[in-house]
Amino acid sequence: MERYGMVIKVRPERLEEYKKLHSKVWPEVLDMIKKCHIRNYSIYHKEGYLFSYFEYEGQDFQADMEKMAADAMTQKWWDVCKPLQEPLESRAEGEWWANMEEVFHCN
Numbered sequence: 001m002e003r004y005g006m007v008i009k010v011r012p013e014r015l016e017e018y019k020k021l022h023s024k025v026w027p028e029v030l031d032m033i034k035k036c037h038i039r040n041y042s043i044y045h046k047e048g049y050l051f052s053y054f055e056y057e058g059q060d061f062q063a064d065m066e067k068m069a070a071d072a073m074t075q076k077w078w079d080v081c082k083p084l085q086e087p088l089e090s091r092a093e094g095e096w097w098a099n100m101e102e103v104f105h106c107n
Contacts (some may be wrong), residue, residue: 002056006097009086036064071080
């Protein structure tokens with residue numbers, strides 16, 4: 001199992017819309033998340049930043065992320081979510097949410 005943390009900004013004027021959208025995530029999107037071996041997925045908000053945490057239990061993260069990105073319903077979900085978000089300028093090429101470095105973990 002691998003742990004992932006990612007960060008992005010939420011447009012302040014769209015925060016309530018983002019929260020409402022995520023209070024009822026489309027079932028097909030949730031199903032694809034599970035099919036791509038993602039577990040224990042959470043998103044937190046603080047002062048304009050969204051922090052996501054999830055655990056990956058698969059064998060090929062890149063292939064699973066490509067599978068998710070190719071899914072038509074996931075693409076529609078992203079089309080709804082992306083206008084509410086503002087990616088960090090420091091993100092790596094090809095990233096929307098910026099990957100974070102884990103500096104501490106305690107079980």
